[in-house]
Amino acid sequence: NAGVMQNPRHLVRRRGQEARLRCSPMKGHSHVYWYRQLPEEGLKFMVYLQKENIIDESGMPKERFSAEFPKEGPSILRIQQVVRGDSAAYFCASSPGGGAGNEQFFGPGTRLTVL
Amino acid sequence: AQSVTQLDSQVPVFEEAPVELRCNYSSSVSVYLFWYVQYPNQGLQLLLKYLSGSTLVESINGFEAEFNKSQTSFHLRKPSVHISDTAEYFCAVSDLILTGGGNKLTFGTGTQLKVEL
Numbered sequence: 001n002a003g004v005m006q007n008p009r010h011l012v013r014r015r016g017q018e019a020r021l022r023c024s025p026m027k028g029h030s031h032v033y034w035y036r037q038l039p040e041e042g043l044k045f046m047v048y049l050q051k052e053n054i055i056d057e058s059g060m061p062k063e064r065f066s067a068e069f070p071k072e073g074p075s076i077l078r079i080q081q082v083v084r085g086d087s088a089a090y091f092c093a094s095s096p097g098g099g100a101g102n103e104q105f106f107g108p109g110t111r112l113t114v115l
Numbered sequence: 116a117q118s119v120t121q122l123d124s125q126v127p128v129f130e131e132a133p134v135e136l137r138c139n140y141s142s143s144v145s146v147y148l149f150w151y152v153q154y155p156n157q158g159l160q161l162l163l164k165y166l167s168g169s170t171l172v173e174s175i176n177g178f179e180a181e182f183n184k185s186q187t188s189f190h191l192r193k194p195s196v197h198i199s200d201t202a203e204y205f206c207a208v209s210d211l212i213l214t215g216g217g218n219k220l221t222f223g224t225g226t227q228l229k230v231e232l
Contacts, residue, residue, distance in 0.1 A: 033217070035222075040224075043159070091159070
């Protein structure tokens with residue numbers, strides 16, 4: 001069973017461009033979380049999705065950021081008009097269900113660099 | 116809101132020595148606590164977790180952590196470290212999302228464990 005897949009692993013964008021980060025959860029997992037890790041900091045929750053639904057986006061910046069988890073295909077985190085402060089590692093995690101007893105399995109992350 | 120404090124950003128230790136990585140949390144409700152390990156350029160891996168029951172939890176590679184409710188702590192310990200334990204360790208607390216039953220994690224800032232010969 002393949003783990004959580006994220007691509008690309010490294011992404012370089014110039015200010016003002018768009019960044020699209022993809023996450024394929026583990027097989028059988030219908031819950032996806034996105035976290036952001038800024039340099040020298042811990043991971044910060046961004047958004048929690050189930051298939052075709054955004055459940056909690058309380059950690060998402062109000063502008064330029066959006067996320068989706070369609071019925072078919074990977075979850076996408078989209079950042080429009082990137083700025084230097086968006087440079088960070090973005091991690092996706094998946095779990096088979098909700099509740100604290102369900103372990104979140106993390107992908108290797110996408111490291112975004114904004115020039 | 117919940118928060119997690121890891122006071123030590125770096126902990127150097129010699130191989131085969133014991134180590135303790137400290138973690139304190141604040142929460143107004145019952146919590147679930149986790150330790151994750153992150154090796155360079157990799158994602159996080161669950162090391163151990165406390166949900167309920169025995170306050171002492173153990174991992175398969177010799178780490179253990181003890182939930183102390185009165186001190187709001189969940190310190191991670193290992194009696195004898197190995198070079199391969201060099202990594203960053205994150206303590207996290209679960210914030211149960213009532214809608215949809217999710218499990219939002221709040222992380223500490225991490226402790227870099229460096230094991231030296």
